[in-house]
Structures are given as C-alpha cells and as structure tokens.
C-alpha cells in the first residue's frame with residue numbers, strides 16, 4: 490500500500506521543548522498547511538524521535554491524542570482557557586512520587602497517551618515559568634512556534650534562515666519598488 494507523503498521532506502527544524510516541537514508538527518509550505526501528524530508514518534516518526542516508539546496498533550489512538558494535545562497547547566499559548574480540554578487530556582495521567590518523596594512526575598498510563606500527556610505537562614510548566622518567551626513566528630505565512638531564549642528576549646522569527654531573511658528581502662523589495 491502506498492503511503493501518503495508529506496508536502497515537504499521532513500519537518501522544519503526548530504529547536505525547543507517538547508510542547509513547541511509538537512506545535513511545530515504543522516507548518517506552511519508553498520501556501521498550504523502541512524500536518525506531519527496527518528499520517529501514521531508521521532505520528533510514528535514524531536513519537537520515536539521523542540523516545541516513545543509506538544506499535545502499529547497504538548499509533549491510531551496516539552495520533553488522535555497527539556492532535557488533541559496539540560490543539561490544547563495551542564489554545565493555552567494563544568491566551569485561551571482550555572481548562573476543560575486540559576482536564577480531558579490529563580484524565581488518564583498517572584502521578585508518581587519519586588523514591589525519596591521530594592518530587593512527583595506526571596506520565597501517561599499507556600503507549601497511546603504517554604507522549605501527549607508529557608507534551609501537555611511540559612506546556613503547563615513552560616507556560617508557568619516563561620509564558621512571555623513562548624511566541625509564534627512574526628511572519629504572516631508562518632505558523633511555527635519558538636521559545637525565545639535570547640538574552641534580550643526580542644526574537645521574532647522561528648528561524649532567521651526560514652523567515653527572518655524572507656521578511657527582510659520582502660521589505661527590501663517593497664522599499665526599492667516604491668522608490669523606483
């Protein structure tokens with residue numbers, strides 16, 4: 490059986506924590522939105538890359554859970570209040586106390602939800618510690634997210650190569666087009 494291929498070979502690389510990595514499984518390519526999680530192959534690749542390899546049987550539910558978690562994280566970062574949806578995702582989470590009793594970890598309870606729960610917990614942590622540093626790219630035709638770890642905190646682009654330079658080129662073109 491032929492498998493559908495994504496419009497771009499591989500995901501655009503943007504460094505960052507798991508929650509950002511999950512958000513960046515959709516991106517724009519030649520005016521179209523690409524969803525890396527639309528195929529089981531994509532889900533499997535994303536899961537393996539994040540240390541949760543899936544069996545083929547688990548990948549369908551994992552796909553649903555990851556897409557759900559991605560939407561919840563997006564709403565949270567865009568200033569929405571996805572409390573109920575967060576509740577739903579975390580419903581199947583398992584809380585474990587560390588051996589010395591000083592810390593707790595929140596994990597999934599099955600391969601199907603392990604990564605989506607980990608991503609949502611990571612998003613909550615990032616949101617609570619550095620909300621203003623979580624941003625979406627300033628380019629009009631880009632839906633990628635990043636965590637601004639720069640000293641000044643003024644980063645605007647997912648990456649200079651991908652969006653910073655094309656925005657600069659466009660401004661340059663507009664300037665020269667109006668003065669000529």
Ligand SMILES: [Zn+2]
Nearest residue numbers: 626631647652
């Ligand atoms: Zn961008």
